[in-house]
Amino acid sequence: QIARAGVRVVTVSGDSSLQAIPQKIITVGQALQRESEAQALAQQMTQQIRQLPQQPLPVKVLYIMANSGMKSMAAGNQTAADGAIRSAGLENAMGSVPHYQALSQEGVIAAAPDLVVIGEDGLKTLGGEAQLWQLPGLALTPAGQQHRLLVIDTMALLGFGLDTPRAIVKLRQAAESLNHD
Incomplete structure (x- = not known):
């Protein structure tokens, strides 16, 4: 039009x-x-x-999208989050499922993420970090047991624009720091 x-x-x-x-x-x-x-x-x-790290790192990342009025979703393959995770040389914990899927206890536990990533607004929508770990099955994962969380600017990470390389470096650094826990 x-x-x-x-x-x-x-x-x-x-x-x-x-x-x-x-x-x-x-x-x-x-x-x-x-x-x-x-x-x-x-x-x-x-x-x-x-200049971004090219070496793969065997860290499983779960990206959670939480918007008000919607059920929390996990990013599968064919999503911007999957592209960002793979660009950081990491594994998408939900990479075996397509698109965004509603979080399920069984799926989250089976995915066994080492690190959870969520946008700043998404974390606010959930009511904070304590409520995040109450999502189905999350507390039973390696990330949940150690409270390994990266809160990030959603548009920087998923927009694939000028700020994305810096956001991917931040994601990679968070994953690399897990080896020092």
Whole structure:
């Protein structure tokens, strides 16, 4: 409808991968007729992405999405959270299921996450960390028993934009610190 009204519409990739970030920058730069600035920023972003740890780390991460009015969900494969977890060289604890799935006690226990990740707003929605560990089965997992939690900026981690490489480094550092517990 917007395009039919004569407004120029530019489509930016929604791909949840690090490799898509520089292309998103270039697309926006072209739309704004700021190609040279976009090219420089895209190169800078490519350098940041290249500096991310490449070595796999056998840490299982459970990403929980909690929005008000909805049941708490676990991120499976084919999600932005899965892309972020894998980009950090980590394992998605729910990687065997597609999309976001409602948390179930059996599923969470079987997934046996080493680390739980949740957005700042999601944790507030649940009422805080104490309520998080009350979610079905979570207290019975390695992460729950040790209260291993990373609270993160959801858009930075899942948006696959300018802040995503830093969020992925934060995720990786949290996973690496588990080996020192």
